[in-house]
Amino acid sequence: xxxxxxxxxxxxxxxxxxxxxxxxxxxxxxxxxxxxxxxxxxxxxxxxxxxxxxxxxxxxxxxxxxxxxxxxxxxxxxxxxxxxxxxxxxxxxxxxxxxxxxxxxxxxxxxxxxxxxxxxxxxxxxxxxxxxxxxxxxxxxxxxxxxxxxxxxxxxxxxxxxxxxxx
Amino acid sequence: xxxxxxxxxxxxxxxxxxxxxxxxxxxxxxxxxxxxxxxxxxxxxxxxxxxxxxxxxxxxxxxxxxxxxxxxxxxxxxxxxxxxxxxxxxxxxxxxxxxxxxxxxxxxxxxxxxxxxxxxxxxxxxxxxxxxxxxxxxxxxxxxxxxxxxxxxxxxxxxxxxxxxxxxxxxxxxxxxxxxxxxxxxxxxxxxxxxxxxxxxxxxxxxxxxxxxxxxxxxxxxxxxxxxxxxxxxxxxxxxxxxxxxxxxxxxxxxxxxxxxxxxxxxxxxxxxxxxxxxxxxxxxxxxxxxxxxxxxxxxxxxxxxxxxxxxxxxxxxxxxxxxxxxxxxxxxxxxxxxxxxxxxxxxxxxxxxxxxxxxxxxxxxxxxxxxxxxxxxxxxxxxxxxxxxxxxxxxxxxxxxxxxxxxxxxxxxxxxxxxxxxxxxxxxxxxxxxxxxxxxxxxxxxxxxxxxxxxxxxxxxxxxxxxxxxxxxxxxxxxxxxxxxxxxxxxxxxxxxxxxxxxxxxxxxxxxxxxxxxxxxxxxxxxxxxxxxxxxxxxxxxxxxxxxxxxxxxxxxxxxxxxxxxxxxxxxxxxxxxxxxxxxxxxxxxxxxxxxxxxxxx
Numbered sequence: 001x002x003x004x005x006x007x008x009x010x011x012x013x014x015x016x017x018x019x020x021x022x023x024x025x026x027x028x029x030x031x032x033x034x035x036x037x038x039x040x041x042x043x044x045x046x047x048x049x050x051x052x053x054x055x056x057x058x059x060x061x062x063x064x065x066x067x068x069x070x071x072x073x074x075x076x077x078x079x080x081x082x083x084x085x086x087x088x089x090x091x092x093x094x095x096x097x098x099x100x101x102x103x104x105x106x107x108x109x110x111x112x113x114x115x116x117x118x119x120x121x122x123x124x125x126x127x128x129x130x131x132x133x134x135x136x137x138x139x140x141x142x143x144x145x146x147x148x149x150x151x152x153x154x155x156x157x158x159x160x161x162x163x164x165x166x167x
Numbered sequence: 168x169x170x171x172x173x174x175x176x177x178x179x180x181x182x183x184x185x186x187x188x189x190x191x192x193x194x195x196x197x198x199x200x201x202x203x204x205x206x207x208x209x210x211x212x213x214x215x216x217x218x219x220x221x222x223x224x225x226x227x228x229x230x231x232x233x234x235x236x237x238x239x240x241x242x243x244x245x246x247x248x249x250x251x252x253x254x255x256x257x258x259x260x261x262x263x264x265x266x267x268x269x270x271x272x273x274x275x276x277x278x279x280x281x282x283x284x285x286x287x288x289x290x291x292x293x294x295x296x297x298x299x300x301x302x303x304x305x306x307x308x309x310x311x312x313x314x315x316x317x318x319x320x321x322x323x324x325x326x327x328x329x330x331x332x333x334x335x336x337x338x339x340x341x342x343x344x345x346x347x348x349x350x351x352x353x354x355x356x357x358x359x360x361x362x363x364x365x366x367x368x369x370x371x372x373x374x375x376x377x378x379x380x381x382x383x384x385x386x387x388x389x390x391x392x393x394x395x396x397x398x399x400x401x402x403x404x405x406x407x408x409x410x411x412x413x414x415x416x417x418x419x420x421x422x423x424x425x426x427x428x429x430x431x432x433x434x435x436x437x438x439x440x441x442x443x444x445x446x447x448x449x450x451x452x453x454x455x456x457x458x459x460x461x462x463x464x465x466x467x468x469x470x471x472x473x474x475x476x477x478x479x480x481x482x483x484x485x486x487x488x489x490x491x492x493x494x495x496x497x498x499x500x501x502x503x504x505x506x507x508x509x510x511x512x513x514x515x516x517x518x519x520x521x522x523x524x525x526x527x528x529x530x531x532x533x534x535x536x537x538x539x540x541x542x543x544x545x546x547x548x549x550x551x552x553x554x555x556x557x558x559x560x561x562x563x564x565x566x567x568x569x570x571x572x573x574x575x576x577x578x579x580x581x582x583x584x585x586x587x588x589x590x591x592x593x594x595x596x597x598x599x600x601x602x603x604x605x606x607x608x609x610x611x612x613x614x615x616x617x618x619x620x621x622x623x624x625x626x627x628x629x630x631x632x633x634x635x636x637x638x639x640x641x642x643x644x645x646x647x648x649x650x651x652x653x654x655x656x657x658x659x660x661x662x663x664x665x666x667x668x669x670x671x672x673x674x675x676x677x678x679x680x681x682x683x684x685x686x687x688x689x690x691x692x693x694x695x696x697x698x699x700x701x702x703x704x705x706x707x708x709x710x711x712x713x714x715x716x717x718x719x720x721x722x723x724x725x726x727x728x729x730x731x732x733x734x735x736x737x738x739x740x741x742x743x744x745x746x747x748x749x750x751x752x753x754x755x756x757x758x759x760x761x762x763x764x765x766x767x768x769x770x
Contacts, residue, residue, distance in 0.1 A: 018467050053346065053347055056346070058754060061755075063333050065330070066324065066329075066331070066333065067330075067331025067345075067346045067354075067756070068330055068331055068332060068333035068335070068344075068354075069324075069333050069347045070328060070346070071333070071335060071346030072333040072336075072346075072348055075335050075336045075337065076334075076336065076337045077337075078337075082347075142635050
């Protein structure tokens, strides 16, 4: 395991206007291409960190599709978030293998330790807690992802180490 | 033709038909639920599953196309078991308060239950969150009753092109509605009610106004005036078992009187009046355009409040194209509380005007602040055709036994031109009959005055009328070819409006009705409104027109008298005050109203 986790947050490096302009441009580039909404949302979330309603509205406008459709897709995929997320998003796998090997216990422990519910973010915007349904790493069960890094065979004791790596 | 076997019987079907359609064409009814002919076919509910030889799993018959030699079984133990479980699962997340539901006895889910017959509720569990949206004056949305068939999504997005409703969230949390659970009155909903027309249950309903109307009727101080739109009389009969297209004008007038309305007026009277005002407005614009002072063309009709709200949201910069005429029932309301109030010596504050409309958007229209006159609403309540039927039944009136009655004067007489207002193309045809005659002194050169190019159910219809032999005062119109277009349904409106917004529209005059087929298929009409039903109601409307002794609005003697006694002249001062209105630029997100969609701000 690496000792320090990389984080890719770019929130501080661009102004609000610059971010929105980039998102608008991306949507503009994809306009008229069928099935491009998910990709645009993906890129927009990478730029903005999350997808609040006004960002979705901007995307809807530029792609010339209804806001209700954009919102429908955003709320369908658990990858997209309409609320701001922490610097580190901890995703606990609750697929069958991870679940039977204690995934639920890890969620409970993390929730207690961070003081947030699943889907929530700590007030200092350091951590967000989410669950996933199978990330295809059943051999590593129970698996936890911190941003883009997969942690194998996690047990409650290992959680402290993971937290430390994020500091 | 394709030959296949259904339930051991060899049947023929057109290539491209689905198994469900092929079965139906051969008198085999496969129970189905979300499927809606000509509208919605997505296989969401799976109730229509059948066994197909060679297929491992049951197949949704509304989705599978017929194949040569296919062997289908629709009525096996396996199919019946699956259908029943599917129904039970849907029912497990549906409230069972049918007796207090507006759709009681008129619910497709109830009907399906009657067919499937369950004896117990086997699946009791968590229920979806209830979200009731009362915000719209027209439409009530109750998510607890929604069974996620998605018919409304198809209609709102694909047929109307508005896109207010979509599936939000996922799995058990799925809900149909606007983005972010925004209330309907805060988004670009046009109140057209086409979603209400296709909802199989009570999840989308027209807001009920029957109680406030009863309250007014039972209030001895109130003079309660009712008026009925042209499309109501050709559809109301369906609520009482008559075949679609039966004209029940006379029985309707009698029923209204028996319910207890003091005056039974006809919106058609105001439709004739609209033609006079709108016809002159059109002539004024054309005159200005041709004599150099300039005018906004094409002029677009303004009778349909769903269409009005649509253009305010989607094309807020093009509102000058709209005729300033109020819709006919608003004109009649305005006259009832001024001209008529004065005639009978009643304080307008004691007059309660009820409009019976085929429309849900009219319920919103009467709440528009610019429609109030001296602080009073012009029309106090709007009832849909369905609500009127409920009131008639509630009053214990045996509709089929009623003698024919007549509308009251002076606001009850109308010409055939007013009758056709109820169908797509009708306003245009009525306007052309009058405008042509005003300009030339002769009747419009169509056999029996039937302007056939603008009739029918096509999405966009067009016609060119060459003006010849003008009166001296309209010399500048000699030889001019007037180009008109007619559309119904908001997708059609979008098609025409793109050109208008780009400045490339070739037309002088456009008629838009918000619902596909026009008011005959409005959101307040009896259900179901299928293509065949639309056609039948349309035929009835034209038959009503053909049977009238007077068929041109300017020949309505009571309209003529109204101008002599009260209004003065078309587009005059009084008309301007009472019969004309203005529009509100809204923008798709209501951004021009200053009511921004609430934005979630990062803490």
